[in-house]
Amino acid sequence: MTELGNDAVAVAALAIYAVYLGVGFGLRTWLQWRRTGDTGWRGISGRFGSAEWWAGVLFTAALLAGVLGPVTALLGLEPVAALGDAVVQVVGAGVAVAGVLATFATQLAMGTSWRIGVDETERTDLVTAGPFGLVRNPIFTAMAATGLGLALMVPNLVALLGFALLLVALQLQVRVVEEPYLVRTHGQSYAAYAATVGRFIPGLGRATPRPTNHPAINSADGSTDRRTTTEGVA
Known part of the structure; x- marks a missing residue:
């Protein structure tokens, strides 16, 4: 079967992407502000040039x-x-289209804990219900699905490289920014959750509990929880 009209499909891809950005970032931000008085935006983490900083920069670049x-x-x-x-x-x-819908649905499932970025001084509730009971990062899974779908609609080299960049950015954001923050903030609660729920795909990427002769988990008040820490698996 031959390809569809390139221009028509490209315009459709742009339209889907515009809806994705408008709903996943614009509408979701407005709903957060309306409910809490806070947009939920926290920006890029880490000092200039750090792994955390690069995670945020690559994530922004992937969206562009x-x-x-x-x-x-x-x-x-x-x-x-x-x-x-x-x-x-x-x-x-x-x-x-399924990815756009899933992104918005999983964002809503976070309730008032939804954020873009991390504030190390802030403690939000640990969300483990709904789609978060299937994977720990369902929003990012849905975003990856959206990126894959768009790349398949216009599968040129630029689109495929953009999708690859998105995957790298999501992995970095989770592994060097969000998971360390959740371990420090929620300690044993997050350790137990991560040990039973996959990172992006159900059953895959579950963390292995380790005794704390490994680096300790810091609790929200700055004290040390010496019960367990977690070490991610691929």
Whole structure:
């Protein structure tokens, strides 16, 4: 089966991405502000050049790169030959739309604990119910699905590299920013949760509890919890 009209699919991809940004960042931010008086935005963590800083920078770059795939398709960049097929494009559109809906639904599931970024001085409730009972980072799983779907709609080199950048950024954000913060903030509660629930995919990436002759977990008040820490698995 041949590919669909490149321009039409690229415009559709841009439209889906615009809805994704508008709902996942704009509408969700407004709902958070309306409910709490706080937007939930915390920005990029860490000092300049640190792993935490790079996680935030790459995450921002990945969001910007999501626009470039469709734009370069409109400018004439051809899809990768193996993926330039209408079936791939239709499947991609379905995955992208499902990803947008799942992103918003999982954001709502966080309630008032929803944040963009981390504030080390802040303690939010640990959310483990709903989609968070299936994976620890369902928002990022849904975002990855959205990125995959959009890349399949316009599967040129720029779109595929943008999707790869998104995957790297999500891994860094979780591993070097969010999980360390949750361990320090919630201690044993997060350790037990992480040991039973996968990181991005159900059953995969569960943490292994370790006795605290490993680095200790710091509680919210700055004291040391010497019961357990967690060590992530692939």
